[in-house]
Amino acid sequence: MKAIYPGSFDPVTNGHMDIINRAAKLVDELVVAVAVNLDKKAMFDVQERVELLRQACRHLANVKVDYFNGLTVSYARKQGAGLIIKGLRAVSDFEFELQQALMNKRLDDQIETMFMMTSAEYLFLSSSMVKQLAELGASVCGLVPEAVEAKLTERV
Numbered sequence: 001m002k003a004i005y006p007g008s009f010d011p012v013t014n015g016h017m018d019i020i021n022r023a024a025k026l027v028d029e030l031v032v033a034v035a036v037n038l039d040k041k042a043m044f045d046v047q048e049r050v051e052l053l054r055q056a057c058r059h060l061a062n063v064k065v066d067y068f069n070g071l072t073v074s075y076a077r078k079q080g081a082g083l084i085i086k087g088l089r090a091v092s093d094f095e096f097e098l099q100q101a102l103m104n105k106r107l108d109d110q111i112e113t114m115f116m117m118t119s120a121e122y123l124f125l126s127s128s129m130v131k132q133l134a135e136l137g138a139s140v141c142g143l144v145p146e147a148v149e150a151k152l153t154e155r156v
């Protein structure tokens with residue numbers, strides 16, 4: 001089974017990596033896909049986000065990193081993936097993710113969405129939290145892959 005794991009990854013955190021590491025064990029092939037979202041103001045451009053993910057996923061032979069524009073289901077279809085993987089943190093993620101999953105199902109009922117629960121230590125972790133911490137001069141050590149930590153320090 002081939003799956004995609006879509007998101008903004010601005011930047012990738014250890015919460016994302018937890019999902020990627022666990023999902024890679026469940027599927028034959030996993031494509032981590034950076035969604036190009038023009039509405040969201042990003043700290044890192046798409047190429048930088050892809051590069052940081054590639055570095056962080058180097059140890060995983062069945063994981064590929066890519067980016068896409070437009071509908072997630074169209075991208076999944078183009079990749080030949082029958083599965084969309086999403087991570088869930090708190091109840092606050094649920095409503096938005098449910099709405100998206102149901103709409104994606106309506107757009108293409110051949111593609112399933114599967115949710116994975118965050119590991120408890122990453123429950124509070126989000127890309128926006130990490131950016132805020134870095135901007136305020138706090139350490140993000142242990143919250144993001146090493147390459148991201150260096151890039152964040154350089155950026156702020």
Ligand code: ADP
Pocket residue numbers: 006007008009010013014015016019085086087088089093117118119122123124125126127128
């Ligand atoms: P963020 O909300 O951090 O900006 P993204 O848009 O990059 O995240 O999210 C991509 C996917 O990763 C989503 O399915 C999101 O729920 C999931 N995710 C983000 N952070 C975590 C975490 N700490 N634990 C589990 N899943 C997460």
